[in-house]
Amino acid sequence: xxxxxxxxxxxxxxxxxxxxxxxxxxxxxxxxxxxxxxxxxxxxxxxxxxxxxxxxxxxxxxxxxxxxxxxxxxxxxxxxxxxxxxxxxxxxxxxxxxxxxxxxxxxxxxxxxxxxxxxxxxxxxxxxxxxxxxxxxxxxxxxxxxxxxxxxxxxxxxxxxxxxxxxxxxxxxxxxxxxxxxxxxxxxxxxxxxxxxxxxxxxxxxxxxxxxxxxxxxxxxxxxxxxxxxxxxxxxxxxxxxxxxxxxxxxxxxxxxxxxxxxxxxxxxxxxxxxxxxxxxxxxxxxxxxxxxxxxxxxxxxxxxxxxx
Numbered sequence: 001x002x003x004x005x006x007x008x009x010x011x012x013x014x015x016x017x018x019x020x021x022x023x024x025x026x027x028x029x030x031x032x033x034x035x036x037x038x039x040x041x042x043x044x045x046x047x048x049x050x051x052x053x054x055x056x057x058x059x060x061x062x063x064x065x066x067x068x069x070x071x072x073x074x075x076x077x078x079x080x081x082x083x084x085x086x087x088x089x090x091x092x093x094x095x096x097x098x099x100x101x102x103x104x105x106x107x108x109x110x111x112x113x114x115x116x117x118x119x120x121x122x123x124x125x126x127x128x129x130x131x132x133x134x135x136x137x138x139x140x141x142x143x144x145x146x147x148x149x150x151x152x153x154x155x156x157x158x159x160x161x162x163x164x165x166x167x168x169x170x171x172x173x174x175x176x177x178x179x180x181x182x183x184x185x186x187x188x189x190x191x192x193x194x195x196x197x198x199x200x201x202x203x204x205x206x207x208x209x210x211x212x213x214x215x216x217x218x219x220x221x222x223x224x225x226x227x228x229x230x231x232x233x234x235x236x237x238x239x240x241x242x243x244x245x246x247x248x249x250x251x252x253x254x255x256x257x258x259x260x261x262x263x264x265x266x267x268x269x270x271x272x273x274x275x276x277x278x279x280x281x282x283x284x285x286x287x288x289x290x291x292x293x294x295x296x297x298x299x300x301x302x303x304x305x306x307x308x309x
Contacts, residue, residue: 004062007077011060014051019085021123022050024094024112028120029204032137033109036098037082048078086110094119096139104142113139126205132178134205135185144179148225149187153291159215159227159298173223180223184211187287188230194244194252194277194284197232212236214298219305226295229284234273243274245307246299250284252277255308 007013014022026047027034034043048058060077089095094116098108105111112120117138121127131138190207191198199208212231215221231239238244245253254277258266266274276282286293303309 004077004080007060007062008081011057011077013053013057013077013081016081016085016088018051019047019081020089022047023082023085023089023110024116024120025123026050027095027110027112027116028124028136031135031204032112032117033101033105033107036108036110037079037086039076039079044079044082047082053078089116101139101142104139104146111137111139111142114141129205132181135182135190135200135207136205137182140175141178141182144175145183145186148179148183148223149289149292151224153226153293153295157224157226157295157297159222159224159295159301161220161222176223180225180228181211183225184228185209185230187225187228187289187292188285191230191285192232192235193229193286194231194235194239194282195273196285208232210236212239214294214302216240216306221298225292227298229294238274239302240306242306242308244277245303246284246294248296248299250286250294252282252284253303253307254278257308 023034026043030043035041037044058076058078061074062077062080063074086095087097090097090110092115093113096111096113098110101107101109101111117131117136118127121129121131185207188209189198190200190209192209197208200206209230209232212229213221213223214227214229221227229239235244243255243258245255247253254274258274258278261274266272
């Protein structure tokens with residue numbers, strides 16, 4: 001048995017397989033990404049707590065000789081065990097290594113792949129959940145997000161995809177669709193662009209806010225950030241059916257038909273969720289980067305084709 005193996009055995013450290021399992025489920029809880037392992041990082045302490053590691057187990061130091069420079073290198077045994085588990089998950093194609101993730105996000109993190117995402121859901125007994133509704137990142141979808149948010153905003157833009165095809169789970173379009181949802185929701189900080197409502201599920205896996213197409217899917221609207229808005233469920237529906245729209249200056253516009261509604265309609269308590277925008281000239285909440293703003297041609301399409309002025 002090696003020196004390292006003897007230390008693991010003597011200290012009764014958890015097996016690498018057990019650490020791999022816990023790391024996958026932790027990645028799911030942390031929406032697909034965790035930082036590189038370093039002492040006192042939250043994920044390091046969180047996983048140590050799951051295994052109820054003692055202070056001795058957490059702080060045990062492994063000494064190795066670095067032969068190229070003829071010097072002794074010290075490292076925490078627990079951190080080395082975490083790295084070995086993550087490295088094996090990467091070899092199995094379940095996570096991406098920090099070097100690969102850095103090229104996408106600019107952050108040195110371990111990230112779930114689609115295969116790892118599926119495995120983590122299976123481990124948690126949540127394999128029936130629709131990944132498209134979850135706020136969990138995967139390496140493949142993050143590649144699409146990077147393309148979506150980094151493409152320069154065009155002056156002339158057609159928001160309608162004339163050749164949009166049926167989406168299947170195995171297709172590039174499937175990842176594009178999920179990338180669109182992730183990019184839109186993150187651009188608006190997980191808030192409704194109209195009312196500002198922000199709420200995640202108790203397990204933090206999903207957000208109430210939805211990625212709405214300005215030109216809807218059933219009208220072959222493109223999965224581009226300029227054709228997207230983050231809206232809560234109520235205002236998404238109201239926007240789609242034409243109660244609400246936007247002006248070119250991003251002011252929320254209300255259909256004149258609202259005047260024919262009974263006072264009992266559109267109310268939650270004393271809040272009128274449609275009329276609240278009628279007289280205030282409310283400007284929608286916009287992303288911090290102008291490149292991600294809704295495009296005026298998409299807004300013009302909505303005013304002409306969906307909005308009931």
